[in-house]
Amino acid sequence: MTELGHILIVEDDPLIRRVYHDVLANSGYRVSLSASGEEALAYLQLITPDIILLDLGLPGIDGNEVTRQVKADRSKPFIPVMILSAQADLATSVASLDAGADDFLVKPVEIDALLARVRAMLRLQRAQRSLSKAQRKTELLLHLTRDLGATIDLDLLLTRFLDHLADAVGAIRASIILTGFDEEQALYYSSSRKPITPVFPDILRRGVAGWVLREQSPAIIHDTREDDRWYVGTDIHSNVRAVAAMPVQREHNLLGVITLVHHTPGFFTDEHIELLESVAAQSAVAIESAQLFRVSQRQKELLSRRAEELRKINQINAFLSELMQPDQVTRLLVYMIQQQFGYPQVNLFLREGTALVLQASVGSSAHQPSLRLPDDTGLNGWVMQHAQLVRVDDVRSDPRFIPQLPDDLMMRSVLVIPIMLRREVLGTLDVRSPMPAAFGASDEAILSAIVSQLSVALGNARLLEDEQQRVQQLSQVNRLSLAITAQLDAPQNLQIAAEAVAKIFGVANVGMILFTQTDQALIALYGNPSPFDQDLHRLIFALPHAHELAANLHVPQSLLNIAEHPALSLIHNFLHARRIRDLLAVPLRSAQHTIGVLFIDASERPTGFGRADLELATTVASLIVQVIENARLYREVADERSTLNAVLGGAADPILLIGPDQELLLANRAAEERLGLCSETDYGKRLLHVVAPDTPLAHLLPLLNGEHPVGEVAEIVLPDETVYNLSLSAVQGGDDQPLGQVAVLRDISAIKRLERQERERVRSVFRRYVSPQVAEQLLSAGSDFGNPTEREVVVLFADLRGFTSITERTDPQVLIQQILNRYFTAMTEVLYAHDGTIDKFLGDGIIGVFGSPIAHPDDPYRALQASVAMQRTFADLAATWQQQLGMEIGLGIGLSYGRAIVGNIGSIQRQDYTLIGDVVNTASRLSGIARAGQVVLSYHLHDALAPATLAWPLVSLGAIELKGKQEPHQVYEVQYL
Structure with missing residues (x-):
């Protein structure tokens, strides 16, 4: 087999x-x-x-x-x-x-x-x-023997030991758990260097390591999915399929357990157990020696730790003694506590109303600030209610603990310290850990000392915040003065002032009523609109004695529970919709008379407005009245100011004020110097009598008779090619009566010359990419050349065959002058003849584009015709090179059709007009497979053509795999020979 x-x-x-x-x-x-x-x-x-x-x-x-x-x-x-x-x-x-x-x-x-x-x-x-x-296993025992005897530092000893063990047996990870070690319950080391996880106690209780410790016997798990001794606590545990574990013992004293894991089922065998047994025996002696050494070291470290804790507390207190904003104090504090003492998570809450708001959080799973919790629930709520600290070693057994934060289910121990200023509980400092019993009496002492200093710092920060708020209010008053002085229309002034007052006092609603001499009123409102705002003007004057009440208001007055006053029943709906309960009414007084009232929402101020706020409100009201009076005076001089602005505007250019009968009323200095006028002698004369022929003024006269619309710009071109821009503006008096026209003449000859130069530059740029005829067509059409756009294009990719070997044995001058330059020139002429565009030259390759920057309905046909013409032109070149240089050079062409991004692409310093898209890559790949003299095209272009109407047949080459394409690509060849 x-x-x-x-x-x-x-x-x-x-x-x-x-x-x-x-x-x-x-x-x-x-x-x-x-x-x-x-x-x-x-x-x-x-x-x-x-x-x-x-x-x-x-x-x-x-x-x-x-x-x-x-x-x-x-x-x-x-x-x-x-x-x-x-x-x-x-x-x-x-x-x-x-x-x-x-x-x-x-x-x-x-x-x-x-x-x-x-x-x-x-x-x-x-x-x-x-x-x-086998060699690695032998080396392992040698390395382990050396490692175990090289140091008595437990961390260094076990780190080297586990690295060599995992490497020798081919395990994914090797780990060791030491139990009953000194004052700690267990220590964990791993070759993966991963930190201990919150599921570590569960591993000892339910996992294979716990089983080996309880049974004091080795274990092999061939497939963790079929053995319930393997506990899956995290993602890294779920990938384990095979496990080998061995207890570490010294004279019947159980020191711990060594565990090996692998991702392959059945990886570990009895041979691994034998190796682990030998390794465990060797490591037991070294671990016991390191254990004794660590006990002595811990005594020294305890003294050093206490001194270091005092130093860190003093350092934090030194920072807290500086005058800072409350948010700066809280962010700095939690960061320093976490950095100095290494608590897994530190949170700081401050009370706002009936809620605890998270001000700062730092640690392994920090939360977003502004998280709000009730101030009477959970451990933090208990501390707020009882004003004393609480320490919980295991939150699962404390009914006061309620999960409120996103990761509370992972936490096991919590220490919460109240932040108190005098007898007021301002908030809580909350430290958390995923480990049970993570905090002790020393942590309580450390954090209590820091929180005491924090309380003082927050008190100082409150004082600083009050002072800065006062400075900010004064700054806003100054900005208010500038804003409403710049806008002298009375209704607009009132709206700007209302918005500024709301920002100065930090309130949700501000209203302003200004009574006019005709017993009318102007009203401005700031705040969230209500459905009753539109009827407020009518309702105000429907109230009995409203004008009289306002006239008798001489000093600021607080109006409490205003929505319950029967006399104001008509506006109760308005007040309720805007959630207004209390108001501060400030009179607007001018010349010992109250001309209006400024209303400031006091609903969110339980203690009302203090003396400083009342003084500030009076100052703001005086400022508003002053600007209103200024607005009145301004309107009296509006006519003079309008005329002056028209004359002085654009003083660098010739400016003329021309009367209704074309008489010269005013000429600025530029007009006198550049147009040959004299205000003293020509004042009041009609322009017809003071201008000379072929001057700007001579060309101006016909335009004054209505030939040129007022407000539009005209050009005046003189025989010496000087060009002026002329703009005419009508001037009206305060009573809207016409006063004449203002004529501004600007010499733009230099700008016109630059425009012509720029047009020539753009023309030269166009001709780099397209034929001269196409360039002129783009210029005449005013095309916005260069902006990246998506369009359908045909990409032609031509590449020489055999050129690489020629470059190795040909003189560079011959290569460039006799071959490349002639080749590029001939191919460019062919492309331009078919209205194609040269995208770029790449070594011995040419990228041509049809469809950009000017598209034609028959771009696919043009591209096909151009490719055949290029091959035929190139055949003549190739024959010449063969005859003159003895070189055989071929040309392969690939064509593709599709969408691409076309335009200027690059950096601010350099841009190229090019195209990007898969159609370019496809054409390049097709060019790569084309033989000398061959034209190959993609099925996209084939589908865009009507083969029956072509001069040459398109023959299928079948589906070919192209680099970068997931599916085979249908390819065709043009049989033009």
Whole structure:
């Protein structure tokens, strides 16, 4: 019976690769396929086959180079490499064997001979690997003996020990659990270096390690899915299929258990148990010695730890003594506690109303800030209610513990400290661990000392926050002054002011009423809109004595439970919809008269507004009144200001103010200097009498008669090619009466010259990609050339045949001048003649595009005609090269049709007009398979054509596998000869 094995076939010919696959697969082997050396090397990074069947003549990295890299990789076990070559000469076989090949076969290979060679190589491979395994086991015992005697540091000793043990027996992971070690219940070490998991106690209670410790007997599990002694606690446990475990004993004293695991069922045998028994006996003595050494070290470490804890507490207190914002204090504190003392998770909650809000969290499973918990439930709620710390060694046995955080089910022990300022409980500091009884009295003392300093820091932070809030309010008052001063329209002022006041005092609603001299009112509201806002104006004036009540308000006044006042029943719905209970009414006073009222929502302020807030409100009200008065004065001078702005705007260009009868009313300095005007002598004269022929003003006159619409820009071109932009604007007085027109003339001659230069530059850029006729067509159509767009295109990929070997033996000057330049010139002319575009030149290849930047309905036909014309033109070139240079050069062309992204692509510094898409890759692959003189096209282009109307037949070449394509690709050839 054929011995099963895994064989990797590396062959670039799909047909030969399929033959080898079928032969070996039918013989019972597991077969993997690769089409190139690069692909094979990438495959070997993931999988280790038993044999590599390797073609010598691969594209890219050849078979000998692949062999060298495989043999140079010492991390892999022995893999026989069988070279397949079509060359039977001695030099080729010697070169392959020198590269490290284990066998050399000449194509075509007889099937029986191939299978016999494969069986021989499998025997060699398994013998070599068995020898290596035996050698590693022997070395293991030697290494373990040295490791166990090299140190008495338990961590270093067991780390080396487990590494060598796992490597020698081929286990995925080796681990050891030490029980009853010093004051700790158990210690865990693993060759995988993975940290201990929360399921560790369950492993000792329900897993195979616990069984071995209880029975004091070795165990083998051939398949964990059929043996309930294997406990699956995490994902890494679920992948284990085979287990071997051995107790570690010293004179009937049980020290622990060694466990080996593997992903293959039945991996461990009695031979492994014998090895583990010897290893356990050797390790017991060293572990016991390390145990005694560790006890003495722990006494020294305890003293050092206490000193270090005091140092860390002092360091944290030093940071907390600095004046910071509350959020900065809390984030810094939890971070330092976790970093300094290594608690798995640290949370800090502060009370907000009836909730505890998570301010900061850090650790292995930190939570998002702003998480809200009730302040009367769970362990944190109990601490808030009783104002004393609580420590729970196992939350599963404490009824006060309620899972509230996302990972609470993983936690086993919790320590919560109240944060108190004087007699007020501000919040809690909460540390958690997935291990039972993780915290002790020393943790209580440490955290209590830190929390005491935190309370002081939070008190200082509150003072700082109050001061900063005051500074921020003053800054917002200043911004309010700037904002409403810049917007002098009264209704808009009120709305801006209402929004600014809400931000200054941090309230949800602000209202403002301004009474006018005609017993009307302007109302501005800020806050979430309500359905009753639109009727507020009518309701205000429906209230009895509303105007009189506002006029008698001289100082700020608090209105509590305003929604319950019977006199305000008409606006109860409005107040209820906006959730307004209390208000602060601030009078807007001007010249000892109240002209309006500012209302500030005080519903969310249980203690109301203090004296400083009232003073600030009065200041804001005075500012609003001042700006309102400024707005009134501004309107009185609106006409003068409008005229002045029109004259002074754009002072760098000539500006003229022209009256209704075309008389010159004003000319700025630029107009006088550049247009030859004089305000003193020409003022009041009609422009007709002051302008000279062929000047900008002479061309301006007809436009003033209504030929040019006001507000639009016109161009004036003088005989000397000077160009002016002319804009006319109507000027009206405060009573909306027309005052004339403002004319602004801007010399844009330089801009026009730049535009012409830019147009020539764009023309030259276009001609790099398309024919001159297409370039002119794009320019005249005003195409937005370069913006990436998706469109249907035909990609033509042409590549020389035999050119690589010619470059090795040809002078570079001849290569460029006689061959490449002539070749590229001729092919470009053909493409341009068919309205094609040159995308780029790649070495000896050309990428042509039809359908971009200008698309034609018959682009597929144009591309086909161009490819045939290129082959015929190239045939003349090839004949010339053969005659003059004695060189035989061919041309292969591949065509594909499909969608692509076309446009300028690249960086800010450099961009190329190109295209990206699978259609480009397909054309490249087809060009690669095209022989000299052949035109090959994809089925996409074939389907876009009507073969019956073509001058040449399209013959199917069948479905061919293309690199990068999952499915075979239908290909056609153009028979143009």
